[in-house]
Each structure stands twice: as structure tokens, then as C-alpha cells.
Amino acid sequence: MHHIALRLALSLSLIFSMLAHAEPARVAAAADLKFVLEELTQAFEKQGGEKPSVTYGSSGAITTQISNGAPFELFVSADEDYVTKLNAGGFTKDEGVLYATGHLVIVVPKQAALEVDSELKGLQAALKAGKLQRFAIANPEHAPYGRRAVEVLKHAGIWEQIQPKLVLGENVAQAAQFATSGSTDGGIVALSLVKSPQLMNSVKYAEIPESWHSPQRQRMVLLKHSGSNAKAFYDFLQQPAARQVFSRYGFVLPGE
Structure with missing residues (x-):
């Protein structure tokens, strides 16, 4: 009887193991990757892979979730510091790999009055003339692109003046929605979002010089209990x- 129970337990264990193996990979990804990963998960499936289940959010919020036991298997972060932090905490298989460096843009709806340019002169002029009402960035508390946007605004010398006008997106994708929908006058977001077919033809944007902010080095990593x-x-x-x-989608790749 004991042997039958043992064999049954082993059989059930094997079945559960096979079911777990067949489940789509649970991926947590930074919000700047929303459009690029939608395309890449489809390409992966066409090649015969199991289409992953992707959850998008700010890299800081995802890091907190992983630290609290969220069952993700792969983390595609917008800032390598979060991967380093998780690795130090024992949550990852290794240090992961740098997969891209991101860029920032100032973006407005196509018909907007606000002029966009790389050095933010149009933004400075609108602010000075009292014509800027609301301006979107991602929340710098937990969104890497939000922190870079703050650095850019400080570099432009308008951080103090623009603060009361800021509308904070929960992540950079929400900030891009605010910036391009007309609910704000514009915003500073990830280039990868405005390069999407969904937005490309309905916005005006200008790339912001890399020298205006810390490098947006993006790293991904397999988490401790990731499967095949x-x-x-x-x-x-x-x-x-x-x-x-x-x-x-505007990323610069390692080795290029």
C-alpha cells in the first residue's frame, strides 16, 4: 500500500512538473518595452516558442514585487541598477545581460502649439510665457525614465519652474499616454514608445542629447526559479x- 501511494505521489509530481513546464514564461518588463515586446513575443511564438505572459510596469515597482515573492521568471528592466540590487539579494540566477541603452524624447500631439526641439528651447519659452499648463513625466520615485527626465529638466535649468506643472505617470507608458493624448501639453518619455506604429504618425518629438542625463542602461535577468x-x-x-x-524602436545595442 505504501509503495502504491509513493508511486502515485511520484506520478502526480511528474504530471505537475510537466504542466509547470508547459506554462508560458512569466515575464516582468519595464513599461518602455510595451510595444517592442508585443512584437517580439509574437515573433518568438512564430518560431515555435511558447508565447510568454508579460506584465508591464515601472522597474522600481516590479523590483519591489519580486523582492516580495512575485513569481516572475524573467525581468527585463529599464535600469540595470535594479537587476544588480535583485542579484545582491539572491533573487536572480546571475547578473543578467545588458540588452540595450534607451533614449529620451520630448513629445507632443501633432497639432500641439508647443514647439519641440532637442535643447528644449520651445519648452523653456512656453514656460516663461505662462503657456505651459501641464507636462508629463514618469514618476521618478520608481520609474527610471522619470529619473532621467528630472535630470534633463535640471540640465535645461527649468526644474524649479516646471515642478508645479508636472503630471506624473505611474510608469513611462502612462506618461507617454498623458503626453500624447492632449490631456497635457506634452512630456518627456522613452523614444521606444513614440517609435511605435500606434504613436508615430500622431506626434511630434525630438530626441534629447545623451549628455543631458545619466546613461539609460537596460539589463535583463533570469530569476532564481525560472524554467526552460x-x-x-x-x-x-x-x-x-x-x-x-x-x-x-530606437535602442542602442551592446557592441554597436
Whole structure:
């Protein structure tokens, strides 16, 4: 009887193991990757992979969730410092890999009065003339692109004046929605979001010089209990076909 129970337990264990293996990989990704990863998960599936389940959010909020036991298997962060922090805490398999460097843009709806330019002269003029009402950035408390936006506004010398006008997105994708929908006068967000087919034809934007902010170095990492589907997608994201997609969305890739 004991042997039958043991064999049954082992069989159930094997079945659960196979079911777990068949589940889509649980991926947590920074919000600047919303459009690029939608494209890449479809490409991965076309190649015969199991389409991952992707949850988007600010990298800081995702890091907190992982630290509190959220069952993600792969974290694609917008800031490598979060990956370093999780690795130091024992939550990851290793230090992960740098997969891209991101860029910031100032963006407004196509018909907006606010002029966009790389040095933010139009933004400075609108602020000085009292014509700027609301301006969107991601929340710098937990969104890396929000922190970079603050650095940019300080570099432009308008941080003190623009603070009362700021509307904070929970993450950079929400900030981009605020900046491009007309609910604000514009915003500073990730280039990867305005490069999407959904936004490209309905906005005006200008890239902000890299020298105006800290490097937006983006790192991804497999988490401690990741399975084979997550590993397969992680490897896929480093292949030439995936790198081409990242490049098309405005990212600079390692080795380029």
C-alpha cells in the first residue's frame, strides 16, 4: 500500500512538473518595452516558442514585487541598477545581460502649439510665457525614465519652474499616454514608445542629447526559479532578429 501511494505521489509530481513546464514564461518588463515586446513575443511564438505572459510596469515597482515573492521568471528592466540590487539579494540566477541603452524624447500631439526641439528651447519659452499648463513625466520615485527626465529638466535649468506643472505617470507608458493624448501639453518619455506604429504618425518629438542625463542602461535577468520557457525567451531576446527589432524602436545595442 505504501509503495502504491509513493508511486502515485511520484506520478502526480511528474504530471505537475510537466504542466509547470508547459506554462508560458512569466515575464516582468519595464513599461518602455510595451510595444517592442508585443512584437517580439509574437515573433518568438512564430518560431515555435511558447508565447510568454508579460506584465508591464515601472522597474522600481516590479523590483519591489519580486523582492516580495512575485513569481516572475524573467525581468527585463529599464535600469540595470535594479537587476544588480535583485542579484545582491539572491533573487536572480546571475547578473543578467545588458540588452540595450534607451533614449529620451520630448513629445507632443501633432497639432500641439508647443514647439519641440532637442535643447528644449520651445519648452523653456512656453514656460516663461505662462503657456505651459501641464507636462508629463514618469514618476521618478520608481520609474527610471522619470529619473532621467528630472535630470534633463535640471540640465535645461527649468526644474524649479516646471515642478508645479508636472503630471506624473505611474510608469513611462502612462506618461507617454498623458503626453500624447492632449490631456497635457506634452512630456518627456522613452523614444521606444513614440517609435511605435500606434504613436508615430500622431506626434511630434525630438530626441534629447545623451549628455543631458545619466546613461539609460537596460539589463535583463533570469530569476532564481525560472524554467526552460523563460530561458528560451531570454536567449531569443539576444539573437540578431530580436536585436534588429530593438534597434528599430530606437535602442542602442551592446557592441554597436
